[in-house]
Amino acid sequence: MPLLGAHMSIAGGVSKAIDRGESIGCDTVQIFTRNNNRWASKPLQPADIERFHKRVKETGIWPVFSHAAYLINLASPKPDLWERSIEAFIDELQRAEVLGLLGVVLHPGSHMGEGEEAGIARIVAALDRCHEATAGFRTLTLLEVTAGTGDHLGYRFEHLAAIRDRVKHPERIGFCLDTCHVFAAGYDFRTAEGYEAMMAEFDRILGLDRLKAIHLNDSKHPLGSRKDRHEHIGKGHIGLDGFRWLVSDTRLQSVPMVLETPKSPDMHEDVENLQVLRALITSAD
């Protein structure tokens, strides 16, 4: 059986995300460990960290991983924003390490008109600094496949491979596949053949063993639209089949799969989406 869950709010403390995940039957959760659209961050409270570890143990919810703040742009050509981004990503890694998280999902970055090669070079230099400042950490940097909106890098597996191949510490790098993003980027996995072809390409270019997290989102926009708008499972342009292959793929049994779909405070949308996903699992035997 695949590990299914959702992105959970940390309102009231990071440990509350585990309570919320447990309340709707998540096997795994993704969290923000700091405000996702502000530079400033408050330190994690020791009591909250302790309770987080306790709740993870009690509930068995694992893996838990975080998503980096959206302001971070390690490809930025503006020196001040680039430095701030490095500082913020180091903080993300430190928080993740203290919490024992599997890794931090990161959008590679936007080159802001400077070109893809310049953007990739900046990302590589930034990641080297981040990894050197956090030497010996176990938590991974999980580069996410993006929809390719604007000047955002990461909409081709080759972009992520170029980053992995050029950083000084490739062992610190893993990958996160987002179904909405990869579909908007033009990878069509709605048929069994299309799905197998995409996974074979992922394996050849990035390595399936480095696929560490999956975001399950349907897409409001069509194949190749390069637009990033998440829709509930089965209600968008991907449709149920794409998700059927993914949740039934025996190679992905230990890869956490989380929803990032719109939700209200009572999380009933997550409950429904998880039901839909669980009903799609077809066992091999």
Ligand code: ZN
């Ligand atoms: Zn993301």
Ligand code: MN
């Ligand atoms: Mn995502």
Ligand code: MN
């Ligand atoms: Mn998205």
